[in-house]
Amino acid sequence: MARKEITYTPSAEVCSKEIHIVLEDDVIVEVGFKKGCAGNTQGVSALxxxxxxxxxxxxxxxxxxxxxxxxxxDQLAQALENMA
Structure with missing residues (x-):
């Protein structure tokens, strides 16, 4: 099982200051946001x-x-694209 983990700093002015992502075999296991709209970021993470x-x-x-x-x-998508 290939596990990848990054903490991404958004490159643009958005509410979230960091996005933490954990993948296992290119499947999302965990997404966490530092700052941002709590309900929205929790909802996106759960989905x-x-x-x-x-x-x-x-x-x-x-x-x-x-x-x-x-x-x-969109910044989360960019972070995922940067994960080799």
């Missing part, structure tokens, strides 16, 4: 558990928050 990395990227990539060109979910 992603057990999902394949590529599916999460497909669903989250390009989501914007208000007038911003990115969002916490």
């Amino acid at each position: 992603l558990k057990g999902m394949k990395k590529d599916e999460a990227i497909r669903r989250l990539r390009g989501i914007c928050c208000g007038r911003k060109s990115t969002s916490c979910p």
